[in-house]
Amino acid sequence: MSPASTALLTDKYELTMLAAALRDGAAHRRTTFEVFARRLPDGRRYGVVAGTGRFVETLAQFRFDDAAISALADFLDEETLAYLAGYEFRGDIDGYAEGELYFPGSPVLSVHGTFAECVVLETLALSIFNHDTAIASAAARMVGAAEGRPLIEMGSRRTHEQAAVAAARAAYLAGFSGSSNLEAQRRHGVPALGTAAHAFTLVHTTADGPDEKAAFRAQVDALGVGTTLLVDTYDISAGLANAVEIAGPDLGAVRIDSGDLGVMARQTREQLDRLGADKTKIVVSGDLDEYAIAALRAEPVDAYGVGTSVVTGSGAPTASMVYKLVEVDGIPVEKRSSRKESHGGRKQALRLCKSTGTMVEEVVHPHGRAPELPDARPLTESFVRDGEVVGDLSLDAARKRVADGLTSLPWDGLKLSRGEPAIPTRIIPPGR
């Protein structure tokens, strides 16, 4: 199978359902599936939609080639295998633009087509949205906490090697300046950053003991004085003295990866200034999350390196989004139809804002029946029409949406403490 094929990144039951539905004809009914989150992660006040661009891109590779078909032949009948061999999504997809904020019940993605062509996309759609949205939502909180100081994503080593690439993209989307991950640069254009680890200083050890200066000299020779030297392998104060001695006062930056980062940053700033390196920047890293970043606001920190917490969603590694069948041949459907509040039916959404731009309410309404509301911005956009990609899926546009979203949250929405969603969601039922 082509390594780029995404067709088998799928739960078996999608294909057994397909087989059964092809047999009784239900496969050809017109359906709408919707991606949404019933709730935000515990205590979060907003989420950031991410994954739309990657999902739409992977659709083109969602093809069952010969190798994929032969992997399925032991449990699927000939008719189903023939359907899959010719599979190509020819329906419509719309939803929230990537980078929009979302709230509980927001119809983040809507997939329209036959039951057969929509049902098989469930696993891939959810994998991408649940992962990327979890990372972007955590990253946006860190961006808010950093108040304009740059953040570097360096958590590739703490997550699956391919998830790392998507995590770098999601963090960049949310406002990080770049990532350590080289494949994220190649695949998504995320600026790659980084200079050296402790291993580089340690490898300059000789029988006479450590030789930090030799390591710094080698790094400056290779990367120039604008590089970032890691100064905490042995003693930070001695490391700073060595760094400025080797690189001179035009040294680009130093990185501190251990100790009480606030105290260390202050002492480092003083020492650098004393040594005449008053333009040398200070990068801190080491177990930073949004709370630690916020706690360093008053310190002379120029940039943050963030690893584990951002790639694991800072306590919420998945966004709990679901992919639900909400409409069949125009009939709204849902599990347990006895419940009062209806979530069935194809939907769109608007966002109400004050004249200042501050958001007030999310309004989810039946498709094509937008209520007349002043200062309401339509949130639902088209991404795919009859199988063809339409609309702006650029990462730059998504970055701008996150930045705009964060400035339009009510003040309480930016609080890091646990709370309710920043705005309420009103769901207008289909009203059959």
Next chain:
Amino acid sequence: MSPASTALLTDKYELTMLAAALRDGAAHRRTTFEVFARRLPDGRRYGVVAGTGRFVETLAQFRFDDAAISALADFLDEETLAYLAGYEFRGDIDGYAEGELYFPGSPVLSVHGTFAECVVLETLALSIFNHDTAIASAAARMVGAAEGRPLIEMGSRRTHEQAAVAAARAAYLAGFSGSSNLEAQRRHGVPALGTAAHAFTLVHTTADGPDEKAAFRAQVDALGVGTTLLVDTYDISAGLANAVEIAGPDLGAVRIDSGDLGVMARQTREQLDRLGADKTKIVVSGDLDEYAIAALRAEPVDAYGVGTSVVTGSGAPTASMVYKLVEVDGIPVEKRSSRKESHGGRKQALRLCKSTGTMVEEVVHPHGRAPELPDARPLTESFVRDGEVVGDLSLDAARKRVADGLTSLPWDGLKLSRGEPAIPTRIIPPGR
């Protein structure tokens, strides 16, 4: 670039270090890098090593082809690019066999070779070990909690689409019976399981309302009476009656995905028995973790479907393993050499056990200098020699190791509550 190449799944700083080290010759020094965890996730009593097989397999694809080289040309010099173009790991790798239990400080993987050939593997090695080990360690707790009842991994949708494949493998390694993920079956031989979702019942809705029987009929026609019917889309009691009416008393199984699963399982068992379907099995799913699984031990549950909690490591989504340079040209090295307890130097490990097989202590000792201890089992095995794969990397062998490990833990080690590592680790320093 070949989509299968893993070379750019790497942090930029590995390659800037390489460039600087090639320039001053440090690149050619003989080094040992070690993968280990300073601690277990909060309150965990043991961990399960996973990722060894995947890491050794991906080494073969760790090649910088023309496309990769051109992606790096903007920040690397000619000499470094030429080195990478010819890169192939020719060193040695040893460590704990996949599926072994590990504890804080256990030298899980040891990579030996020149600084240049070892340093560039850091990110890929850690990504694989931190992810796979986190999943396997959580999964093993669930296997222990299930006390022999089968577990099915169905969390693909809650994690990155490629992480999902590795998560299915790691859960299977730890003792799960199979996974929903089709690619995990194709790539790793993990049995794929699953039959239908609520969408399949819902798509049989007509203008007259829901028609659960039509859905069940279609499924039984396509998949046979041995299938598993999902009975909680509307009313469970009515769903069970419909299921047995359509499939007859030989129905394979029913799945319940909502409600208080203990109460539901008991009522379901009673109703099935009353309907003559006393051999029909009961599968439960829906937000299960190791605690919920343990709480269902007394209930008539035949299998558990586990999603979010297993693929996110049940609260510990990463194993916090590090890849540290510990030896250079035979000299033990470490960050902050002033610390008392030395972790420098190439290491191996033994495990002390009682004559009953119960493990007592982990002993980490300098390479080639095993202390003489009765009832000690060597833990360090060879995986790669001079770049060639050696040793048994099969998933079946790893599954057996986990099962053996769980039975050899001291009783306290299987407790789900938070505690200390089940056995202590003694580290014998290099003693230069």
